[in-house]
Amino acid sequence: MAPPLEISIPSTILSSADSSKPYTLYNITLRLPLRTFVVQKRYSDFVSLHQALISVVSSPPPVPLPAKSWFKSTASSPELTEERRKGLESYLRAIAENPDRRWRETSAWRSFLNLPSTGASSASSARKELVEANQRMGTNAGQAASDPGVWLDLHREMKNQLHDARLFLGRRDGATTAQGQYEAGANAKKCLVKAAGLIGNLEEGLKILSEGEKRGEGSSRVGAGELRRRRDLLGSAKVEREGLEKLAVSLAVKNQNGKGENTGALATMQDKNALFGPGVSRPSGRVLGAPVPETDKTRELDNEGVVQLQRQLMRDQDLDVEELGKIVRRQKEMGLAINSELELQKELLDKVDQDVDRVKGKIDIAKKRVNKIS
Numbered sequence: 001m002a003p004p005l006e007i008s009i010p011s012t013i014l015s016s017a018d019s020s021k022p023y024t025l026y027n028i029t030l031r032l033p034l035r036t037f038v039v040q041k042r043y044s045d046f047v048s049l050h051q052a053l054i055s056v057v058s059s060p061p062p063v064p065l066p067a068k069s070w071f072k073s074t075a076s077s078p079e080l081t082e083e084r085r086k087g088l089e090s091y092l093r094a095i096a097e098n099p100d101r102r103w104r105e106t107s108a109w110r111s112f113l114n115l116p117s118t119g120a121s122s123a124s125s126a127r128k129e130l131v132e133a134n135q136r137m138g139t140n141a142g143q144a145a146s147d148p149g150v151w152l153d154l155h156r157e158m159k160n161q162l163h164d165a166r167l168f169l170g171r172r173d174g175a176t177t178a179q180g181q182y183e184a185g186a187n188a189k190k191c192l193v194k195a196a197g198l199i200g201n202l203e204e205g206l207k208i209l210s211e212g213e214k215r216g217e218g219s220s221r222v223g224a225g226e227l228r229r230r231r232d233l234l235g236s237a238k239v240e241r242e243g244l245e246k247l248a249v250s251l252a253v254k255n256q257n258g259k260g261e262n263t264g265a266l267a268t269m270q271d272k273n274a275l276f277g278p279g280v281s282r283p284s285g286r287v288l289g290a291p292v293p294e295t296d297k298t299r300e301l302d303n304e305g306v307v308q309l310q311r312q313l314m315r316d317q318d319l320d321v322e323e324l325g326k327i328v329r330r331q332k333e334m335g336l337a338i339n340s341e342l343e344l345q346k347e348l349l350d351k352v353d354q355d356v357d358r359v360k361g362k363i364d365i366a367k368k369r370v371n372k373i374s
Contacts, residue, residue, distance in 0.1 A: 005096045005104075006031035007113075009089040012074075012081055013040075024074040024081055026088055030113060035159060037229055039114055043074070046088055052108035053095075061103050063094035114226070115152075146208035151230070154205075158198035158237060165191035165244050172251055186305075188248055193308045195241055199234065200315050206230055 011027045026046075028039045050065045066087030074081040095103045103109060165188045172184035210227055 005113075007089070007092045007096050009085050009092070012085055014075060022075040024084075026085060028092065028113070030115075035155075035233065037114075037233070039112075040225070041112070043068070043084065043088075045112065046091070049108055049112045053103050053106060056106045056108060057102045059102075061091065061095050062098050062100070063091050065091055146205045146212070148209070148226075151202065151205050151209070154198055154202060155230075155233060155237075158195050158202065161191045161195040161198065162237065162240055162244065164188075165195065165248075169244065169247055169251060185248065185252065188244075190305050192241060192244055192248065193305050193312065195237075196312045197308060199237055199241065200312065202234055202237075206234065 008029050008031075009026050010029055013025050013027065014022055015025050023042055025040045025042060028041060030037055030039065046065060047068075050061070054060055066084050069080060072080050074084060095109065098104075109115075168184045168188035168191065172181050172188065175181045175184055206227070209230075
């Protein structure tokens, strides 16, 4: 059974638009097992949620919604704001922690908290399509990730892969046999490679969502604030994956240089040297198609993992080439701007030369007149 959702409303902010009166936004903090995020809602959003829950479940939630005040406003009364904040926090916690799951299993509750929908067959089929596309490493994965609900499902899958990788690395560090170290390390590498592919698909889907927001499709997608939050989630996931990659490499180096408990691994290296060492006869001359030496990233991967890693590296190289192209285009624009400035300066210098010649001619005429007078 999944742990209950931790909900709190630690703070509020006063917001106002040019065409409306000031209103209070409640910062709802949601703590999930693998991530934490904040959702901002107005009191009217809580009223709409309350009405939707009653209409769907046919019974009110376990805690009543704080009543609306007709004589005071939260924009001008800090006491009312604090009282309503506590009441709304108790309202949400009662739904999230109550043994009766009817209210929190509704689509209105999940939509209110920006939680991924789990009961819709369309979301399930889209997620299945996304996972299959991600396994093929094709172009459909990023297109499927452009759906906001599927994006959250895929992000949760990516976080699960990172969590599993961390667990496998812990098992590898505590393993006492070479076989245990190898299996745990290989599983950790597979999880990290899958997480890297998922991060790439999430970035592509987020790019499509951002382009849709710029074209004015934000009403059917997600808002600018949600896009920023998802970019932050991706940034933290990248940092976590890089940290796990470094941890995997450090554990590999530690196991190679260790003694005592790693005698099985050393024996395995001796077996490799006995099989492929200097004593083994090799054909003379150049050998075409010789295997590439193993690296820390590929040593514990199977064929499928190596292929996924290679495709991930190719995508990273494509991104680097794209960034390099942007730099080159920017340098070209700077060069063209410098050329235009030089041409303008040249025209100004030509005009100065013409003015100097004209002034010199006038001075010569004035000298001739002075000579005639004298």
